Amino acid sequence: MSAPAETEIAIVGAGIVALSCALELVQSGRTVTLVAPEDDESGASYGNAGVIADYAVMPVGTPDVLRNLPRLLFDRDSPLAIRPAAVASLTPWLLRFMRESLPRRAEANAQAIAALLAPTPSAWAAMAAQIGARSLLKPLGSLYLFETEAERRAADFRAYRRHGVAVEEIGRDELGQLQPGLPTGIGAGAAFFPNTVTVNDPKEVLRLLRSNVRAAGVEHLQAKVDRIERVRTGVQLTGHGLTLRARKVVLAAGAWSRPLAAMAGDQVPLDTERGYHLEYDGIAPFIRQMTPVSRGFYFCPMAGRLRVAGTVELGGLHAPPSPHRWAALERGARAILPDLPEPSRRWMGFRPSLPDSRPVIGPSQGGGDVIHAFGHGHLGLTLAPVTARIVTALVSGNTPETDITPYLPSRF
Template sequence: MTQHVTTDIAILGAGVVGLAVAEALTAEGRDVVLVDPGQPGMGASYGNAGTIADYAVMPVGSPDVLKNLPSLLLDKNSPLAIRRAGLPALAPWLLRFARQSLPTPTRRNAAAIAALVADACPRWIALAERIGGSAILQHKGCLYLYETARAFKPAEADMAFRRTQGITVELISPDVLAGMEPGLPAVEGGAAFFPKAVFLSDPGLMVQTLAKHVFKQAGFVQAEARTITRQFDGIVVEGPSLRLRARRVIIAAGAHSRALALQAGDRVPLDTERGYHVEWDMAAPRLTRPTCPTSRGFYLCPMTGRLRVAGTVELGGLTAPPSPHRIRKLVEGARAIFPDLGAPDREWMGFRPSMPDSVPVIGPSRAGAEVIHAYGHGHIGLTLAPITARMVADVVAGRVPEIDLAPYLPGRF
């Protein structure tokens, strides 16, 4: 049966970005309906590392990554890997990624990301207060772990660059690290400590809390949106069981946004990173803050009642089954830190929307502001949900956003 819906603003996607946009718009009295084929907040918004990563200014692509790209992509044990069957389809994206990994684009992309993450933590603190989720936010910072002295040495240049982008970070010795995290085995290198970072002890609960708050004012339609058609009096969105008419449409469908953007008249080079996590149930999850062993490409995340190990990047599209090898590598990596871990209690795979420049797409369509883009956040969608919502709300209201939209517009490609 087809659902017929009429609204002022339709948001396609009910992950954390779509929900945050709805929260901002309904707070200004807008009539909003969210559309999603799944349950709100149960994709990457649920399965992430829970970090509000205001320190994450570096794009995935950089000169160092470019130098090692062939070995990274073709080594199945690499933190950045590719499903070889998908290589032909990914080739155009990879060429763009390589160009964006040159020194000048890397600096430009880092500056664009830094502008977005600058106030990520206070914005999340304010959002959590509005929705009744403050108890889920933990104010303990985050660690980058360097297991060897050799790995620690390049951190000095990396952190010096981050400081130029406004990031507060301290390089700490193994002894200081042991005092902060006595549950960690001793390391030779040390760590980088980001004291201002906050994290969510339960990302799924936070997103459900946000959804509960939003749906006091906004509507929700569980349906797939496949086509966007501009008409003289608005936009029509259709799917197998949906016909929706709206004055404006906001595309916030994460990794599923590319086809919708094309329907709206914008060809955007969005592709998919497949992210994984495994979890061990435990009353005390051994750490007090998220810790990233940098050489392994994942986070050890202390969450309520469990230790979550989340991360790695696998370029492989939306249709291939989960890779048992990627799950196995996460388990092996976690056991390299905590050798006594048994079999994990659960495993998960989700899809991140990945742009070749690591910069999200935010702002009006090239074909007209009746369609607004809000996706492509890669690893930091959770982090950037509140600022994305503010920028979208400003576009809807005809205000000039506090952050210049130019680096994020779909027309930049």
């Protein structure tokens, strides 16, 4: 039998988190190998809304969401729905989610998210400069659109400010100046996050990251990891046609990380919030990214097209996409833009989500030779460069700039 291939650091995954870690690690002088199936468009990193969401301090679970949960979950058109067939298997995750939505927990989760968001703008700017992606970043801010007076009155601007987020209250009249394409009569006002930067093509960011890490010497083994085990000389990854030994392994396989984390010694309640998008080629109705708050999706101006992305469906990793969810997204988009044509394409992907909306970042409880970097939920694009800095510090035995206690797998 031939000897297994060897590397210093193996990273499981090839989405935005894994690639950002590979870039930072290879720049710190490490020999890095990525292990993931062939590049495709199934990862959440391809189909997201492209927002570097510096304002998104609120966890998904809040007292407000908790109050409305039954109505939200069982209304098939709501922005947060559950597939009926998945109710039984998701009950443990939902119960934890409900507990995390209680006021004190939700506030602690918001603080944990805010601590990761604080260094995000500078970390993203540095990464974009390194990979030649600066022109893909649009510093135009982001709008939360209130469609009714009641929504405007209910908006809690203080909660954002308490966490240091810059936000401006925009009246009906100013809305038209900030978003000239908005049809007259739509919108009672908005929250404007002036410092938010959006990515106008997540796929292009991935391509640039891939080509940069490849040029820096990172090998990509195209294989699915079925097993992680500690052996005498390090950590061994195995899969179909794969036997790779590494000194350290970074687990960054997004929504698919749970069984691999368990093999490394950590039981984490990772599940998925399925998200959907529609794309409309050749149209640019809006100049800046905008979310009609009650609908749970974003209008995302992207290179050569409009993407309408978002909503949450709890439904696990295996069920096919629900055509009904695309139809609901389309109806919601047409409520704001009645003249939208037929979508050019449709997509569904898997956010890797923990019930407390915090990622899992840090050494495995089974030993520091496996480092976790998954579970970024709604914020993986945003938090990838900061995660990469933390992972690189941990690999080098240094103390990360951000206190990682709130993200450790031992919190469960």
